[in-house]
Amino acid sequence: MPRIPDVTLANPRAGRVKQVRALSGRSARAKHGQFLVEGPQGVREAVRHASARVRDVYLTAPAARRHPEILDTALAAGLYVHLGTPEVLDAMSPDAQGVLAVVRTDEPELGEALDRRRSPDRPLLVAVLASVRDPGNAGAVIRAADAAGADLVVLAGESVDVHNPKVVRSTAGSLFHLPVVTGVPLSDVVEGVRAAGCAVLAADGTGDHDLDDLLDVAGASPEGVPDLAASAAWVFGNEAWGLPSEDRALADAVVRVPIRGRAESLNLATAATVCLYASGRAQR
Incomplete structure (x- = not known):
């Protein structure tokens, strides 16, 4: 076990504590280009996979x-590691569980992210969230995309801020495993992924x-039928109203997830998981 540093932060009203806590708000995140990662799972993945972006790590001695x-x-x-009292960590974030990191934001461009992930040996898989507002849903889709082997996620249009603490927690560290592009109009996203x-x-x-039906013919789809074995960008709509007609019109095909039982529908994260895994299976 590494040597545990001495406690250096004991005053929950200190200026540093207030500065860290302020990053729970969007304006402070935008001003400083930093965001919070709360809890052991997220911080573990940040220091493992994005250490160059980690500015500070805060822990209590028990954590x-x-x-x-x-x-x-x-x-x-x-990395700069600071040991604080439980009162200090609680003042920084009530959701930290004794472990917190401040991480610099990374805003990759869509074209750059696609170029980085493109390979002649395998097809691309992209998840696009169109005006998805719920932090938990956005985070869950990022996590599902990571698990399904997707290359990147795009939060298009007026989607939730990907650095919102609830989004970051919901990704369970997947935010640091694949690029996430934000702030691009859906029409530009469609143009970019088609070009790729x-x-x-x-x-x-x-x-x-x-x-x-598409899974049944994947790899040998007839003309006019989408081939799930090929490169694909899945577009998922808002939790409440789905994809409006103008957004559906941007797609090459509109695909429904079959409902075998009596459920009225699937929620966004579940539907996204099913679709991404279907493409991932067909592509492999």
Whole structure:
């Protein structure tokens, strides 16, 4: 176990504590180009996979003993590690569970992210959220995209801020595993992913194509039928109203997830998971 540093932060009303706490607000995040990562899972993945962007790591002594791998990785990467009292960490964030990091924002351009992930050996898989406002849903889709092996996620239009603490927590560290592009109009996203060779598939209950049928013919799809084995960008709509007609019209095909039972519909994160895994399976 690495040596636990001495406590250096004991005053929950100190200026540094207030500055860290302020990053829970969007204006402070935008001003400083930094955001909070709360809890051991998110911080663990940040120090492992994005250490160059981690500005500071904060732990309580009990948390440092419970999670020696976080402390060890942070110290090995030369990061600034601060030990604070439980009162200090609680003042910084009530959701920190004794472990917190301040991380610099990374805003990749869409074209740059697509170029970085493109490979002649395999198709691309992209998840696009169109005006998704709920932080938990956005985070869950990023996590699902990571699990399904997607190359990147795009939060298009008026979607929630990806650095909102609730989004960051909901990704469970997946935010640091794949690029996430934000602030691009959906029409520009569609243009960009098409230029990268992706078919644009809109997920919607009114779709003309059944997802199961597409899986049955993946790799040998007839003309006019989307091929799930090829590069694809899935577009998922808002939680409440789905994809409006003008957004569906941007897609090459509209695909429905079959409902076998009596459920009225699937929620956004579940539908996204099913679609992304279907493409991931077909592509592999």
